[in-house]
Amino acid sequence: METEEKLNYLHTEFPVVAKEALLELLVAFEGSVDQTVKVLEEQFDRKASGTFKTGANVKKRSRPEPVVPEHKDIPGVLSSLIEKVPEAKKQRVSVNQSTFNVPKTITRDSVILYNKQEIESIPYLKFYKNFLPGTLADELLDELLAKKVVFRDKHFFIAQNECHSNHQSTVFYEKPPVVVYDSGFYNNGEEMEQPFTGNIRTAKFLIEDEVNEVLATRERHPLEIQSDWSASLCVGNYFHSNKNNIDWHSDRLTSIGPLPIICSLNLGATRIFRLRKQYGKPITYSIPLPHNSLLIMLPGTQEEFKHCVPSLTDSLHATHPVAKEARINLTLRMQRLNMQRNLPKCPLCKSSMTLRRMFKKPQLRGYYFWLCSGGYRTGKECSGFYFANLRDIDKPKSKLYTRKVSEASRWLAPDDDEARNAGEFKMEDLEDSAVQ
Ligand SMILES: O=C(O)CCC(=O)C(=O)O
Numbered sequence: 362m363e364t365e366e367k368l369n370y371l372h373t374e375f376p377v378v379a380k381e382a383l384l385e386l387l388v389a390f391e392g393s394v395d396q397t398v399k400v401l402e403e404q405f406d407r408k409a410s411g412t413f414k415t416g417a418n419v420k421k422r423s424r425p426e427p428v429v430p431e432h433k434d435i436p437g438v439l440s441s442l443i444e445k446v447p448e449a450k451k452q453r454v455s456v457n458q459s460t461f462n463v464p465k466t467i468t469r470d471s472v473i474l475y476n477k478q479e480i481e482s483i484p485y486l487k488f489y490k491n492f493l494p495g496t497l498a499d500e501l502l503d504e505l506l507a508k509k510v511v512f513r514d515k516h517f518f519i520a521q522n523e524c525h526s527n528h529q530s531t532v533f534y535e536k537p538p539v540v541v542y543d544s545g546f547y548n549n550g551e552e553m554e555q556p557f558t559g560n561i562r563t564a565k566f567l568i569e570d571e572v573n574e575v576l577a578t579r580e581r582h583p584l585e586i587q588s589d590w591s592a593s594l595c596v597g598n599y600f601h602s603n604k605n606n607i608d609w610h611s612d613r614l615t616s617i618g619p620l621p622i623i624c625s626l627n628l629g630a631t632r633i634f635r636l637r638k639q640y641g642k643p644i645t646y647s648i649p650l651p652h653n654s655l656l657i658m659l660p661g662t663q664e665e666f667k668h669c670v671p672s673l674t675d676s677l678h679a680t681h682p683v684a685k686e687a688r689i690n691l692t693l694r695m696q697r698l699n700m701q702r703n704l705p706k707c708p709l710c711k712s713s714m715t716l717r718r719m720f721k722k723p724q725l726r727g728y729y730f731w732l733c734s735g736g737y738r739t740g741k742e743c744s745g746f747y748f749a750n751l752r753d754i755d756k757p758k759s760k761l762y763t764r765k766v767s768e769a770s771r772w773l774a775p776d777d778d779e780a781r782n783a784g785e786f787k788m789e790d791l792e793d794s795a796v797q
Pocket residue numbers: 596598607612625634668669670690692
């Protein structure tokens with residue numbers, strides 16, 4: 362049988378498993394359909410679209426069995442399946458100066474990370490399968506599926522063209538927000554924010570405990586939050602089907618500050634989440650995020666990487682017994698409230714400004730700056746710019762901008778020798794690379 366025929370056969374038998382995953386298994390078993398089928402049978406019902414095998418614990422509603430979070434890599438659907446591949450064939454992949462110990466590449470520029478160990482080979486990530494007690498995750502999913510109407514399109518402008526997102530979003534807050542997330546970017550002028558529900562609050566407490574345990578093991582950079590981490594808001598994204606996606610971006614720092622922690626809780630269908638370094642060799646990491654998985658993006662992730670959820674056919678790795686193709690992603694974030702009280706206004710047009718970090722030129726990489734966001738909101742482009750001086754970021758009153766690069770805040774990744782060795786910054790460097 363030709364590979365294509367084998368794949369078609371496997372796909373008919375296990376329609377819930379994406380072809381990309383089937384191909385990977387097939388290759389790992391050197392083309393043996395029998396062996397591939399054996400491994401697949403351990404995790405999936407044959408010809409049972411959308412239904413995962415739950416072993417002895419088959420439940421009336423085909424729900425995965427509730428699991429008490431142990432915060433270890435609890436064996437689960439795709440990951441355990443891939444772990445059974447005889448030889449994980451690790452190789453070192455060099456990403457610019459960073460050398461992560463990551464698993465086998467699918468192509469030279471694309472790596473799939475399936476389990477905790479593989480995902481955490483990227484030092485900015487923490488991953489937990491079945492993070493919440495199963496009943497809580499299921500209830501949260503049901504609750505959010507029923508709240509479909511509160512999720513709306515986001516509107517914005519790119520190069521003066523009005524755009525709207527291809528997925529729907531909302532923002533949940535602890536109480537009426539002291540400061541609306543991203544100066545109202547998410548609510549597009551409409552009342553869109555929702556109060557935290559009991560289930561979101563419970564999930565938030567469990568996530569906060571985990572984050573604070575992780576933080577206790579790390580050294581903190583002075584620009585990071587210095588207190589305990591506590592999520593003041595939760596951005597919800599609703600992907601009705603595989604056609605919905607979120608484009609490449611890094612999360613806006615304007616209200617959550619530099620070096621933020623963002624916790625991404627996944628409910629419903631398993632979709633691929635992609636990460637790509639902002640500079641250097643363009644390797645893409647693909648991470649299937651199943652129902653009730655938690656991905657913690659540690660400080661530096663937004664600075665160093667872009668991420669997306671593609672709508673390619675292979676992005677849907679598995680449907681969910683209840684949600685089918687629908688996926689809801691909650692990202693918990695902590696606002697830097699004092700910083701938001703002191704956000705600068707554009708020196709040219711007085712609009713609000715967004716906080717970004719330079720990454721293209723090694724001499725400039727790492728400097729934070731403010732850029733006028735007028736164009737993004739209204740379509741009227743404006744090039745208002747300041748360097749960001751974030752030294753007093755958590756003080757109630759502070760001046761967070763400067764025109765002097767010598768006063769600007771900078772963060773470089775620990776392995777970014779290219780930037781460290783790049784020499785002095787020159788004003789000409791700024792002219793052609795500040796706006797990116
Ligand atoms: O849905 C996801 O996994 C990512 C969501 C995201 O990137 C965002 O809300 O900024």
